[in-house]
Amino acid sequence: MSGDPTRIAVNGAAGRMGQTVIETATDRENVEVVVGIDVADAETVDGVPVADPDDAVDAFAEYEPDALIDFTVPDATLGIVDACVEHGVAVVVGTTGFNEDQLSYLRRTSEFVPVLKATNFSRGIQVLLRTVSEAVGALDGYDLELMETHHNQKIDAPSGTAKTILETVQEERDVDPVYGREGHAPREDDEIGVLVRRAGDIRGEHELVLAGNDEVFSLSHRAEDRGVFAAGALDAAAWVAGRNPDWYTFGAVIDES
Numbered sequence: 001m002s003g004d005p006t007r008i009a010v011n012g013a014a015g016r017m018g019q020t021v022i023e024t025a026t027d028r029e030n031v032e033v034v035v036g037i038d039v040a041d042a043e044t045v046d047g048v049p050v051a052d053p054d055d056a057v058d059a060f061a062e063y064e065p066d067a068l069i070d071f072t073v074p075d076a077t078l079g080i081v082d083a084c085v086e087h088g089v090a091v092v093v094g095t096t097g098f099n100e101d102q103l104s105y106l107r108r109t110s111e112f113v114p115v116l117k118a119t120n121f122s123r124g125i126q127v128l129l130r131t132v133s134e135a136v137g138a139l140d141g142y143d144l145e146l147m148e149t150h151h152n153q154k155i156d157a158p159s160g161t162a163k164t165i166l167e168t169v170q171e172e173r174d175v176d177p178v179y180g181r182e183g184h185a186p187r188e189d190d191e192i193g194v195l196v197r198r199a200g201d202i203r204g205e206h207e208l209v210l211a212g213n214d215e216v217f218s219l220s221h222r223a224e225d226r227g228v229f230a231a232g233a234l235d236a237a238a239w240v241a242g243r244n245p246d247w248y249t250f251g252a253v254i255d256e257s
């Protein structure tokens with residue numbers, strides 16, 4: 001490895017993903033988490049100082065991060081990006097559950113600093129997305145059903161990843177999502193069932209089933225540890241820091257590394 005490590009701030013530092021990012025970074029030489037941001041009272045996480053979001057501008061001035069990794073909630077993401085613009089800090093967004101207006105705000109932010117957003121920072125899901133396009137394009141007319149399962153603390157549903165899989169399907173075929181089924185609900189040809197489960201501490205499971213022509217084909221992915229998302233987010237932060245203001249995807253990181 002050459003050069004100084006990428007200096008990273010973590011928004012949501014005391015959360016499940018924030019803690020995992022900080023822990024994962026300690027084993028790496030190309031990144032260093034220099035400050036955390038969280039509403040939690042914690043003064044440090046794993047030895048990393050934690051500042052309140054209201055003090056983010058001062059914290060960025062003091063610790064000079066190159067990139068911010070955000071795993072919070074949409075309002076918290078939007079609450080910190082102006083501080084990133086003020087200090088020229090690249091933004092890596094892992095948070096899910098944004099509405100259209102919130103996404104537009106993030107898009108505008110990318111006119112001033114690089115913004116890289118991914119609903120799933122595992123490499124396997126990125127490959128699954130590419131395979132989804134090929135499978136849906138090739139298996140015309142097959143019934144499509146999409147399932148996801150996550151831990152019982154997850155707020156948004158369907159998951160951000162499931163929404164990305166759905167969008168990828170819809171780029172290939174004109175199907176309308178049907179969320180769960182109940183009562184007399186016969187399947188239509190132009191629909192895709194979307195089913196959500198929440199239980200225990202399941203890290204994240206996604207499956208797309210394609211059925212027709214006397215066969216069933218399925219594409220599935222299971223995250224076994226939050227470390228897979230943390231590793232991808234750190235790769236993304238090291239890759240995007242110092243680039244020109246623009247909107248970037250995790251797929252580009254994988255293509256180039």
Ligand SMILES: NC(=O)C1=CN([C@@H]2O[C@H](COP(=O)(O)OP(=O)(O)OC[C@H]3O[C@@H](n4cnc5c(N)ncnc54)[C@H](OP(=O)(O)O)[C@@H]3O)[C@@H](O)[C@H]2O)C=CC1
Binds near residue numbers: 015095
């Ligand atoms: N893209 C990907 O690969 C992945 C995305 N995610 C997404 O990341 C997000 C976070 O997930 P997870 O870590 O499990 O959630 P957690 O609830 O465990 O962590 C979120 C943290 O953000 C804190 N927080 C809340 N408001 C603010 C604020 N205004 N400023 C700073 N921090 C704040 C929370 O504090 P408090 O608890 O006190 O509210 C909490 O500590 C979710 O949207 C999830 O879907 C998760 C895994 C992978």
Ligand SMILES: O=C(O)C1=N[C@H](C(=O)O)C[C@H](O)C1
Binds near residue numbers: 204
């Ligand atoms: O909240 C989670 O845990 C996860 N959220 C992301 C999503 O909404 O897709 C990614 C991953 O599945 C874990």
